[in-house]
Amino acid sequence: MVGPTAAVRIARPSRDLAAAERFYVDGLGLDVLYRSTTEAAGEHDLLMLGWRQASWHLELVGGAGSTEPSPTPEDLLVIYLSGPVDEELIGRLEQAGGTRVPQSAYWDRWGVTVRDPDGYRLVLSTRSWSNAE
Template structure:
């Protein structure tokens, strides 16, 4: 079967601190923990945390290799954009900041016009967009 619009999408990223990442993405943004695996000291295994909304066709996988951690290397254009379709509430931004996020100016001023950019604990950028989006 070829890939099509029903295929689930996983976005995988390295994380240096899965507990900090969980605080940001779950307690801050409101995603659910979909799956968690800890190495429990087993050599060669990676710890991981999968977060998302249970009914979404995507999830974010955060991976940590305790034996050889991979340094996250996000660029100014590595964005995860969530289209809210309404103004970004100050309460949501404040909650993200309380849980390890940092509001930052966007590299592309488009995102400052149409949303708020927040850096996660690993340096990746989350854009909360006031716009809506449809691929249709």
């Protein structure tokens, strides 16, 4: 049965798993939960990132034959911080290959948006999930 304790996997392609790992691990502070590489035809390299205690993780698919990323400005990964965004965190994300970008009046008011090396957008929101609308 689907309910509030169900685990969530967010999967998307990456053109450079090493660059994505630097951004999400060195920059954001996620853990590498799983990694696999393959040279078999039709198979993909996988990198799963998250926090071990979280009920979600980010799966990045790369390698030969994987789909080319095609992010839009609305492909957002939003993390609700329930407080101010630490400028040191933004600096780490930028040093790890991210680019701070404007998003929209709503998200610019309630947080900071950083584009990852594949062009997907990470929003660090000052709001809490309970007051997000």
